[in-house]
Amino acid sequence: xxxxxxxxxxxxxxxxxLRMQAALGEVLAxxxxxxxxxxxxxxxxxxxxxxxxxxxxxxxxxxALLARGPFSVTxxxxxxxxxxxxxxxxxxxxxxxxxxxxxxLLAVTPETGGLPLDMKRAHAPGVTMLVDVDSGLxxxxxxxxRVPGVYRDLLxxxxxxxxxxxxxPDWILPVPATFVVTRDGVVTWRHLDANFxxxxxxxxxxxxxx
Amino acid sequence: MDLTQIRYFLAxxxxxxxxxxxxxxxxxxxxxxxxxxxLEEELxxxxxxxxxxxxxxxxxxxxxxxxLRQTSEAAExxxxxxxxxxxxxGPVPLRIGLERCLPVRTLLPLLREVAAHIxxxxxxxxxxxxxxxxxxxxxxxxxxxxxPGMAPLPDRLSRWPLWTQGLAVLLPEGHPLAERAExxxxxxxxxxxxxxxxxxxxxxxxxxxxxVPLRRAAHAAGSSMGALxxxxxxxxxxxxxxxxxxxxxxxxxxxxxxxxxxxxxLLAVPAGRPMNPAVAAFxxxxxxxxxDAPSEAS
Numbered sequence: 060x061x062x063x064x065x066x067x068x069x070x071x072x073x074x075x076x077l078r079m080q081a082a083l084g085e086v087l088a089x090x091x092x093x094x095x096x097x098x099x100x101x102x103x104x105x106x107x108x109x110x111x112x113x114x115x116x117x118x119x120x121x122x123a124l125l126a127r128g129p130f131s132v133t134x135x136x137x138x139x140x141x142x143x144x145x146x147x148x149x150x151x152x153x154x155x156x157x158x159x160x161x162x163x164l165l166a167v168t169p170e171t172g173g174l175p176l177d178m179k180r181a182h183a184p185g186v187t188m189l190v191d192v193d194s195g196l197x198x199x200x201x202x203x204x205r206v207p208g209v210y211r212d213l214l215x216x217x218x219x220x221x222x223x224x225x226x227x228p229d230w231i232l233p234v235p236a237t238f239v240v241t242r243d244g245v246v247t248w249r250h251l252d253a254n255f256x257x258x259x260x261x262x263x264x265x266x267x268x269x
Numbered sequence: 270m271d272l273t274q275i276r277y278f279l280a281x282x283x284x285x286x287x288x289x290x291x292x293x294x295x296x297x298x299x300x301x302x303x304x305x306x307x308l309e310e311e312l313x314x315x316x317x318x319x320x321x322x323x324x325x326x327x328x329x330x331x332x333x334x335x336x337l338r339q340t341s342e343a344a345e346x347x348x349x350x351x352x353x354x355x356x357x358x359g360p361v362p363l364r365i366g367l368e369r370c371l372p373v374r375t376l377l378p379l380l381r382e383v384a385a386h387i388x389x390x391x392x393x394x395x396x397x398x399x400x401x402x403x404x405x406x407x408x409x410x411x412x413x414x415x416x417p418g419m420a421p422l423p424d425r426l427s428r429w430p431l432w433t434q435g436l437a438v439l440l441p442e443g444h445p446l447a448e449r450a451e452x453x454x455x456x457x458x459x460x461x462x463x464x465x466x467x468x469x470x471x472x473x474x475x476x477x478x479x480x481v482p483l484r485r486a487a488h489a490a491g492s493s494m495g496a497l498x499x500x501x502x503x504x505x506x507x508x509x510x511x512x513x514x515x516x517x518x519x520x521x522x523x524x525x526x527x528x529x530x531x532x533x534x535l536l537a538v539p540a541g542r543p544m545n546p547a548v549a550a551f552x553x554x555x556x557x558x559x560x561d562a563p564s565e566a567s
Contacts (some may be wrong), residue, residue: 093310098271110386112351112557118386118550120349127352147436171429173559190557195347198340198349203270205312205336226429229270229336 062149062261069141072257082210083254089207089218090100090253096234099201102249106132106240107199111167114175114188120166121244123255129241130163131264132189134202134233134243137170138178139219146235146258148180153261154185163187169233192226197233204249206230239267271343275337276310277301278316280341282334285324286469295340315358338541350546356534363547364393366402366414370467370494370514371434371534372563376415379554385439387547396492398468406539412548413555417469418533430533432560436525439501439508446507451526454481461486463506466497470509470533476529478511513563 060068073079090096100106111118124130133150135143150164157164167189168175179188190197197203205213206221211230214221221230237259239248248267250259273434277342280290281301291298309316316330326334343476350361363383366372373394384390395411402414403422415431422428438452446452446460454477465471477483494514501508502519510516512524536555539545544552 089311089313092313093307095307096310097272098273106348108349109347110546111347112382112550112554114557116382116554116558118382118554120386122349169555175557189555191338191347192553192556194347195343195345196289198270198344199347201271203340205270207313225338228337231336231340232473265437 062145063259064147066142066256066258067147072267078209078213082213083153083256084206085209086204086255087253090204090234095204096201096251096253098236099198099234099236099251100246100249101178102246105240105244106246107196109196109199111189111196113185114179114190119189122164124165125240125242125244128163129239129268130165131157131239131268132165132167132235133164133237133259133264134191134197134200134235135168135178136182136232137168137219137224138174139214139224140218140255142235142256143168144178144182144260147178147186149258149261150186150264151183154183154266155267156265157184158185160265164264165189165235167191167196169225169227169231170196173222174224175259180267181225184269191233194227194231195226200238201235202234202236203231204234206232236262239264270311270337270340271304272341274304275341277304278308279341281305281317281324282326282330285326285444290529294552308411319491335541342541344544346544346549348546355380359410360389360391361545362391362393362412363387363389363545363551364395364410364412365551366395366397366411366416367530368399368402368414368416368467368469368534369396369492369513370470370497370511371415372515374515375513375560375563379551382554383547383550385390387550390547398492398556399546403537406537409542412544413552414536415534416537417467418535419469419472422442422535422537425540426537428537429556431555432534432561432562435468435512435531435564436524437510437514437559438468438510439498439510439514439520439522439546440520441501441504442521444507444521447521449523451524453526457481457483457507459484461506463497463500463508464489465509466490466494466511467502467511467514468491470512472532473530501538511563537548549566 235248280293284290291301314329399416405411498516
């Protein structure tokens with residue numbers, strides 16, 4: 060099943076769920092107001108410097124990645140999100156081809172306490188999973204937002220406690236985004252969508268990395 | 270949340286003056302005003318109240334301040350320190366405080382990573398009682414501490430639970446209690462117990478002593494786990510220690526059985542204090558993983 064087919068199936072499951080649709084509407088409205096995503100990292104800008112742990116406890120830096128070749132960075136929300144799980148599995152599906160082309164695929168999550176390793180082991184052993192503790196990388200890329208009330212209540216009602224999962228006092232999430240960065244550190248391709256049910260196409264990522 | 274908008278708002282929150290804030294941020298006043306307005310639209314409320322000549326934060330603005338500061342700081346702290354404004358010349362200190370008897374070696378994988386990635390790391394490890402560690406953090410003498418969650422910590426310390434620390438009884442080799450897989454508190458009746466070096470163990474000692482009469486050994490090891498280990502090896506008494514506490518040959522450790530004998534071990538840092546790349550890396554490594562409680566086996 061293609062990623063888009065899986066995402067469509069997940070959307071269809073929730074199409075009649077009024078609370079879910081209201082929550083999604085609220086997120087879209089929040090991000091549309093004030094042009095929150097206007098300042099997000101754009102193509103032709105340099106990808107920000109970072110040093111973050113991966114899920115296995117090794118530190119990964121932007122410069123070390125660049126020394127080895129181009130890479131893509133995909134922001135995910137967590138293992139609780141079926142769209143993120145689908146995206147992660149799709150990344151795992153192209154990991155071999157990316158590697159053969161000398162490129163690295165990275166997923167980034169704000170979750171902590173071993174959750175990133177669980178998510179990686181369950182869905183994408185072939186993908187490097189970065190742990191963006193306190194969402195500093197998401198903030199640097201301009202894709203971080205404060206979870207608005209209706210969505211927050213919905214998640215809490217499903218026992219998804221973002222504050223505990225992320226170790227932060229406030230509920231924050233990254234907009235699902237994928238950035239492709241080539242060897243000189245510049246973003247050459249980006250997928251950015253306030254709608255968390257939509258994600259980058261793996262084929263597009265591969266093409267951009269080539 | 271746009272970092273530029275946040276930066277402008279933080280300047281405004283500090284100066285409570287649009288002109289000074291704009292100067293500080295090197296932008297025009299209309300640009301700063303517009304940026305703050307956009308942030309207000311995204312967050313869904315007014316952050317700033319302008320009353321005649323007075324500029325102040327709204328209640329909502331005050332409520333959002335911690336999140337916005339935290340976001341700005343996180344963006345600073347994600348950098349490697351290798352490039353640009355974050356580039357450092359000179360030593361990068363990482364000062365870690367540990368509760369006495371905490372198995373330091375559990376930190377080895379993290380410290381190895383930090384040392385491999387941070388040039389000119391200066392690692393300083395200190396052991397002390399939980400109260401002293403908390404004070405040292407607040408006073409700026411330590412960057413991060415690992416301590417048991419016993420008495421409530423000051424609000425100005427951020428804290429995250431890492432693992433749950435059980436307690437154990439340290440026995441000289443060949444002691445009859447060593448034949449058991451675990452030692453219930455009741456079995457300590459009549460045994461000579463050395464004064465605890467660890468605060469968590471001392472708290473357990475006091476709790477056990479309420480139900481089981483405990484005999485205090487005449488000897489003492491001060492605040493040294495090594496000295497405590499030596500006294501136990503000499504057969505001068507038993508000791509209550511955190512499970513996995515370092516000890517040498519001549520002693521064996523058995524888990525202390527019973528309810529309420531475990532305490533969470535917390536990672537603590539002063540809230541809102543900027544972290545250098547070594548501190549940031551260490552704290553992130555510690556929060557990213559799931560920790561297994563140390564035991565004699567580890």
